[in-house]
Amino acid sequence: MNVPSTALFTDQYELTMLQAALKAGTAERHSVFEVFTRRLPHGRRYGVVAGTGRVLDAVENFRFDEGLLRFLREKAVVDEETLDWLAGYRFSGDVWGYPEGEVYFPGSPVMRVEGSFAECVLLETVILSILNHDSAIAAAASRMSSAAGDRPLIEMGARRTHELAAVAASRAAYIGGFSSTSDLAAGFRYNIPTVGTSAHAFTLLHDTERDAFRAQVDSLGAGTTLLVDTYDVTEAVRAAVEVAGPGLGAVRIDSGDLLLVAHRVRQQLDELGARDTKIVVTSDLDEYAIASLAAAPVDAYGVGTQLVTGSGHPTCSMVYKLVARAESAGPEAPLVPVAKKSTGGKTSIGGRKWAARRRDADGVAEAEVIGTGEVPPELADRQLTVPLVRGGEVVAREPLDVVRDRHAAARAGLPLSATQLSRGEPVLPTEYVHLPSGS
Amino acid sequence: MNVPSTALFTDQYELTMLQAALKAGTAERHSVFEVFTRRLPHGRRYGVVAGTGRVLDAVENFRFDEGLLRFLREKAVVDEETLDWLAGYRFSGDVWGYPEGEVYFPGSPVMRVEGSFAECVLLETVILSILNHDSAIAAAASRMSSAAGDRPLIEMGARRTHELAAVAASRAAYIGGFSSTSDLAAGFRYNIPTVGTSAHAFTLLHDTERDAFRAQVDSLGAGTTLLVDTYDVTEAVRAAVEVAGPGLGAVRIDSGDLLLVAHRVRQQLDELGARDTKIVVTSDLDEYAIASLAAAPVDAYGVGTQLVTGSGHPTCSMVYKLVARAESAGPEAPLVPVAKKSTGGKTSIGGRKWAARRRDADGVAEAEVIGTGEVPPELADRQLTVPLVRGGEVVAREPLDVVRDRHAAARAGLPLSATQLSRGEPVLPTEYVHLPSGS
Numbered sequence: 001m002n003v004p005s006t007a008l009f010t011d012q013y014e015l016t017m018l019q020a021a022l023k024a025g026t027a028e029r030h031s032v033f034e035v036f037t038r039r040l041p042h043g044r045r046y047g048v049v050a051g052t053g054r055v056l057d058a059v060e061n062f063r064f065d066e067g068l069l070r071f072l073r074e075k076a077v078v079d080e081e082t083l084d085w086l087a088g089y090r091f092s093g094d095v096w097g098y099p100e101g102e103v104y105f106p107g108s109p110v111m112r113v114e115g116s117f118a119e120c121v122l123l124e125t126v127i128l129s130i131l132n133h134d135s136a137i138a139a140a141a142s143r144m145s146s147a148a149g150d151r152p153l154i155e156m157g158a159r160r161t162h163e164l165a166a167v168a169a170s171r172a173a174y175i176g177g178f179s180s181t182s183d184l185a186a187g188f189r190y191n192i193p194t195v196g197t198s199a200h201a202f203t204l205l206h207d208t209e210r211d212a213f214r215a216q217v218d219s220l221g222a223g224t225t226l227l228v229d230t231y232d233v234t235e236a237v238r239a240a241v242e243v244a245g246p247g248l249g250a251v252r253i254d255s256g257d258l259l260l261v262a263h264r265v266r267q268q269l270d271e272l273g274a275r276d277t278k279i280v281v282t283s284d285l286d287e288y289a290i291a292s293l294a295a296a297p298v299d300a301y302g303v304g305t306q307l308v309t310g311s312g313h314p315t316c317s318m319v320y321k322l323v324a325r326a327e328s329a330g331p332e333a334p335l336v337p338v339a340k341k342s343t344g345g346k347t348s349i350g351g352r353k354w355a356a357r358r359r360d361a362d363g364v365a366e367a368e369v370i371g372t373g374e375v376p377p378e379l380a381d382r383q384l385t386v387p388l389v390r391g392g393e394v395v396a397r398e399p400l401d402v403v404r405d406r407h408a409a410a411r412a413g414l415p416l417s418a419t420q421l422s423r424g425e426p427v428l429p430t431e432y433v434h435l436p437s438g439s
Numbered sequence: 440m441n442v443p444s445t446a447l448f449t450d451q452y453e454l455t456m457l458q459a460a461l462k463a464g465t466a467e468r469h470s471v472f473e474v475f476t477r478r479l480p481h482g483r484r485y486g487v488v489a490g491t492g493r494v495l496d497a498v499e500n501f502r503f504d505e506g507l508l509r510f511l512r513e514k515a516v517v518d519e520e521t522l523d524w525l526a527g528y529r530f531s532g533d534v535w536g537y538p539e540g541e542v543y544f545p546g547s548p549v550m551r552v553e554g555s556f557a558e559c560v561l562l563e564t565v566i567l568s569i570l571n572h573d574s575a576i577a578a579a580a581s582r583m584s585s586a587a588g589d590r591p592l593i594e595m596g597a598r599r600t601h602e603l604a605a606v607a608a609s610r611a612a613y614i615g616g617f618s619s620t621s622d623l624a625a626g627f628r629y630n631i632p633t634v635g636t637s638a639h640a641f642t643l644l645h646d647t648e649r650d651a652f653r654a655q656v657d658s659l660g661a662g663t664t665l666l667v668d669t670y671d672v673t674e675a676v677r678a679a680v681e682v683a684g685p686g687l688g689a690v691r692i693d694s695g696d697l698l699l700v701a702h703r704v705r706q707q708l709d710e711l712g713a714r715d716t717k718i719v720v721t722s723d724l725d726e727y728a729i730a731s732l733a734a735a736p737v738d739a740y741g742v743g744t745q746l747v748t749g750s751g752h753p754t755c756s757m758v759y760k761l762v763a764r765a766e767s768a769g770p771e772a773p774l775v776p777v778a779k780k781s782t783g784g785k786t787s788i789g790g791r792k793w794a795a796r797r798r799d800a801d802g803v804a805e806a807e808v809i810g811t812g813e814v815p816p817e818l819a820d821r822q823l824t825v826p827l828v829r830g831g832e833v834v835a836r837e838p839l840d841v842v843r844d845r846h847a848a849a850r851a852g853l854p855l856s857a858t859q860l861s862r863g864e865p866v867l868p869t870e871y872v873h874l875p876s877g878s
Binding site (some may be wrong): 006008009010011012013014015016017019020021022023024026029031033054058071075077079117121124125126128129130132133134149156158159160161162163164165166167168182183184185187188195196197198200201202204206207211214215216218219220224229230231232233255256277304307309314315317319320322325327338339340341342386439 | 445447448449450451452453454455456458459460461463465470472481497507510511514516518523556560563564565567568569571572573578597598599600601602603604605606607621622623624626627633634636637638639640641643644645646650653655656657658659663668669671685694695744747748753754756759760761764766770777778779780781875
């Protein structure tokens with residue numbers, strides 16, 4: 001888990017641009033890069049900022065050790081002058097951003113990185129990797145947790161995604177409202193509560209299903225979760241309660257018509273006196289399947305594939321764009337707003353942005369206001385961005401539970417239609433304003 | 440990049456099942472687990488096995504060091520007897536599988552893990568993580584490389600996926616037919632050729648586009664690739680050739696109607712005498728967009744988002760199922776085929792499988808034949824699985840270029856319709872046969 005440096009998680013052109021800018025004398029121009037999306041994934045009502053804490057770790061660990069420098073030299077990726085510059089690299093600039101767990105909308109400046117062009121351009125790839133992945137998972141998790149209401153969600157997707165993406169996915173899922181994970185690495189790295197049930201292989205290993213249940217209960221106690229759909233569910237539930245007694249913790253159902261089976265199993269458990277035995281369902285659940293089980297006697301959902309693949313949207317479209325840079329390399333050189341302007345689309349708005357969420361009289365959010373220049377006084381205390389790194393030092397590390405609570409609060413502050421699962425427009429409109437400085 | 444151990448990339452239930460089986464005396468029963476999919480992603484004609492090499496690394500590095508054991512003890516995940524057992528864990532069994540790069544179909548036993556239940560069950564999560572992720576990316580890459588024909592494909596997706604998933608994605612893309620990657624970590628770790636162009640930020644950093652081009656050419660030489668769509672493409676192409684001369688390496692177009700713009704830029708470059716200057720296109724390409732540019736004067740494609748997200752299918756549905764286990768723990772105990780049998784679906788076929796690809800008289804594949812029991816003599820030399828690990832020792836490590844060539848050959852051996860991009864059925868039917876042993 002200890003990645004020694006994050007500096008190689010970088011596209012080659014960041015380094016060749018650095019080399020060219022060093023030679024041209026433009027590398028030290030003060031620069032402002034912003035991370036934002038032009039749109040939400042089709043039909044989504046809001047986005048969820050996740051990965052910020054991992055970005056802070058990545059910025060801190062972004063340095064070029066001997067092994068990396070040797071590789072860059074051997075492959076002639078950049079010249080000796082650039083290698084010398086890289087050998088001393090430590091980010092010394094500032095990072096501002098939406099706090100992790102906050103919601104975002106098209107155009108929201110979810111992160112802003114300021115410093116010399118040279119030190120900021122290098123961070124593009126790894127910052128986008130983290131925010132694009134983690135925010136996609138957190139958005140799916142948030143929809144699922146809306147759909148689940150008060151019932152807990154267990155993250156079980158490790159086997160469906162890259163082994164380290166899985167750990168980040170557990171973290172993002174927790175932010176989005178999940179309660180626990182099956183992934184031990186996520187427990188180890190982020191202290192997320194871990195849980196486990198049992199697999200069909202365990203039943204099949206034993207001579208009979210009853211033998212398997214007895215082995216599990218003998219070792220793990222009656223509070224364990226028994227998997228009851230290897231052979232016949234009704235027989236399995238009967239055997240489970242006989243073996244474990246009516247204090248059996250839970251049964252898991254992993255196939256079939258979950259709505260129907262959950263009702264039958266609940267009735268059978270109640271008849272057997274196991275009124276407190278819980279029912280956990282799994283089996284390719286997504287937010288729609290979870291919602292459809294709202295009226296079923298289900299106590300917890302285990303979600304795998306659809307969580308770690310972002311429920312149809314496995315990445316966000318966040319970009320990292322230069323929006324302003326100094327006229328020259330001097331420390332006092334004035335900033336010039338810049339933006340791509342070709343007719344082919346992908347244009348953006350130049351200048352350093354502020355962002356605020358305007359609320360109505362009842363305190364419900366009604367617009368994401370994004371501006372350049374002065375912040376209108378009535379929005380001064382509604383600003384969204386906070387300092388994350390100052391002069392190269394991380395200033396905003398926080399526990400994951402704080403982030404998780406922030407997300408729940410941010411979502412609760414949106415109009416009710418935010419949690420509709422059906423496709424729609426972003427639940428807040430984005431408004432752009434420009435108040436000249438000093439006006 | 441040096442993950443000290445892969446043992447925590449594991450779902451908690453693998454460890455609790457181990458504990459229960461140790462106590463019940465069933466943990467040492469010889470077991471056969473198989474990895475397979477019940478179906479291909481909707482519409483896909485074939486799957487691509489990728490990640491095998493990474494699985495071998497993961498199996499080798501799967502051990503429980505002090506830090507992990509302490510975590511498991513503190514969280515009371517398993518009992519002391521199980522912790523003792525884990526402390527000495529080294530996989531000592533056998534792994535067979537389709538060689539990496541081979542194609543697969545529903546039911547293909549792409550990997551088989553044999554040993555005691557205890558030692559095999561622990562590997563489930565990490566093996567599936569790797570194969571499900573890497574095979575999904577390789578399948579998308581293979582379709583894109585079919586569509587691109589002889590034109591090279593550059594993998595540029597690092598910023599759209601988890602930073603370490605990106606490295607595995609570069610590797611899988613290379614297997615599927617890509618030529619190079621922008622991801623330095625993939626070059627460092629897997630020696631995949633790395634390339635870089637330039638970003639809009641570099642143009643915007645400079646006072647004029649011409650200044651930016653001059654800075655880039657001065658530093659990187661005329662053979663560089665200039666990005667020409669920051670402002671006006673026609674003016675940019677004119678400036679690019681003026682600055683670099685007709686020996687300019689390439690121009691990159693990242694927005695707009697690529698078909699139209701590529702034709703215009705080619706004509707302009709030719710008129711300016713830059714007949715050898717290549718055109719690289721990027722901008723949310725997938726296999727369909729690549730195919731639609733087949734008649735355009737494009738020399739290379741850069742692909743990001745759609746590659747690393749598996750072009751609509753970011754994971755496979757590979758499962759790891761116990762298909763046979765010994766009647767008892769003794770070394771000579773006979774194997775019993777086992778399979779889940781509930782009515783809810785997800786059933787599978789018990790018993791250790793062999794697999795062979797039957798060909799017609801012209802040598803073209805015509806069926807994926809999967810069987811239990813004896814291999815029919817006419818298929819004996821068409822078998823697909825090879826030994827990967829014997830007695831815990833990896834026996835089949837191979838260079839990535841061998842894997843890449845194998846994939847190209849395997850795809851070329853399929854019926855022509857395999858490379859149709861439109862949705863359809865798997866291009867080979869799966870046939871199951873059972874010849875009793877000794878028949």
